[in-house]
Amino acid sequence: MDTNQIPSNPLEKIALSLSGGGYRAATFHLGSMSYLNRLVYDGKPLLENVKLLSTVSGGTITGIVYALLKQENKSFEFIYSFLLDKLLKLDLVATGIEMLNPDVKWENQYKNKNLINAFAEQYEEFTGGAVFSKFDSMNSHLETVLFNSTEFTNALNFRFKNSAAGYSGNYRIRIKKENAQEIKLSDVMASSSCFTAGFEPIIWPTDYVHKDAPSLIKLSETYKDEGKAVVGIMDGGIYDNQGIDSILNYKKGNDEPYFDLIIISDVASPYMDAYQPLAEKEKSGLRKLTLKEVEQKVTNYNKWINYGFIILIILSVVIAIITKSGTVSGIFCGFGIALTLFFIVKLYLTDKIKAAKNNVLQSIKDKIPEFYRTKLAKLKIEELSVHRIEPLVLDRLNSLLTLVMDVFLKVVRRLNYYKLYDDERYTFRRISNLINELTEKDFTERQKHIKTEELSPEQIKNSVLLGSYDQIIGKNLKALAEEAVSYGTTLWFTDQNKLDLILDKLVASGQFTMCYNMIGYFEKLIYSTDNGFDLLSTATQMQIKSLYEQAKADFDQFREDPMFMYIKMSRKSENTGTPSDYEG
Secondary structure (H helix, E strand, O other), rough: OOOOOOOOOOOEEEEEEEOHHHHHHHHHHHHHHHHHHHHHHEEEEEHHHHHEEEEEEEHHHHOOOOOOOOOOOOOHHHHHHHHHHHEEEEHHHHHHHHOOOOOOOOOOOOOOOOOHHHHHOHHHHHHHOEEEEHHHHOOOOOOEEEEEEEEEOOEEEEEEEEEHHEEOOOOEEEOOOHOOOEEEEEHHHHOOOOOOOOOOOEEOOHHOOOOOOHHHHHHHHEEEEEHHOOEEEEOHHHHHOHHHHHHHHHOOOOOOOOOOOOEEEEEEOOOOOOOOOOOOOOOOOOHEEEEHHHHHHHHHHHHHHHHHHHHHHHHHHHHHHHHOHHHHHHHHHHHHHHHHHHHHHHHHHHHHHHHHHHHHHHHHHHHHHHHHHHHHHHOOOOOOOOHHHHHHHHHHHHHHHHHHHHHHHHHHHHHHHHHHHHHHHHOOOOEEOOOOOOOOHHHHHHHHOOOHHHHHHHHHHHHOOOOOOOOHHHHHHHHHHHHHOOOOOOOOOHHHHHHOOOHHHHHHHHHHHHHHHHHHHHHHHHHHOOOOOHHOOOHHHHHHHHHHHHHHHHHHEEEEEOOOOHHHHHHHHHHHOOOOOOOO
């Protein structure tokens, strides 16, 4: 295959991935999909040419809801309104934490009572209790759904997918069809969005069991009876936060890629804050003491407290003996007995705390290899002051968190993008739709790296995306793009967020960013030299050019009013009624 040629049907068979990123991802991706739904290609919304949906974490919320409701033959307008309503009203963290209270009874008694399972229970607000058998027969334009997570036994992607696309799990841990059919989509949503540090792993198969799942109940019992190790499942973003790998591995092996176009919708930032070591604090008060001195002070305080108890007990007994009043004598006698009991309990607890401390220290010591234990023995840690120990401990903790939450994810992100962008076969088959690319920083940096010598004269002459930031993007889009990027990765919208219309702006950001990227893609198809565009049928060429003109006109409107499409869709929802629930 000539890698410099566009596919014979550039928009016919599309794969769409929705990255992780909490509610920010869910709303941005919904906006991106709504713009694909706005473009009409060959008599139907371009979104309906999406054949495969690959989602991760927050993107899985949008992906599951969309795929599920399309199975129910719901319109895009219904899905759009339904999802926005749920995202606006459901504060997962507040309700999830409340569910952990001991007096709260869980409907599903099979699940471990922890935070990720509390979220799984709440996700039923999005799924209506539906199970994966809903996707046994695909009734929409989608042929395949892939909801990505990561398993903690082999460090591999763990995919939940419709049976026609193959087995769920991975090649090491396969989920049989009869078991996969019973898995609740709310549990799949929880598996995909179970991000590190925020949650504990969700456990396969025990946490997926429910009362209407006889196969899963039997499987869980088999695991227990045979002593088989369960599998920890966590966020798909650990392995691939963009869902790219699942698309590239789908029906691979041919010289020509299976999909005519791959669209990566992504809210993950390529940037991270520079590492900052802990600023050294003033050596005063407790900080100037060594650990040995601190321990000695604690020992001294404890000793004086013991003396205090003994003196008070003796005084109580003496007063009770020498007093002439029976009532007063009884009071002091009772007081002495109570103090004695408290003192005994204190001594017992102090002894237990000391023993527990020694056990923990010994346990930590035992886990340190002998080689390092020998080296560490040379450090007289008990003679270090607290202000010296602080950076030794906190700088390591800070660097570890930065590694897990930033460095590692950025490296994985780059590696997966390289798979797509280093393969020339995808030159005319890829679009990245990034939430941060219309900010002034990103746009300006990207313009610097455009090699005009690689562009055709026609592309330079006709492109509407070449020029200064103010000329192409403008102040209105800039303000909204910057605000959308600044919103963090959360699973709730605060009252202030609602007042600031953050959800609305994130959806609009997805809409105008997708419009911008579709323009870039159409220009690449139409104006690149010797790419095979002129070999396409006349009808296909005309349709692509028509889409290009529509996208350009839309972007002109977005520059004037970035919210115009969101407002238009909201008014349409108000006229048709905003659904808050559905019957599956």
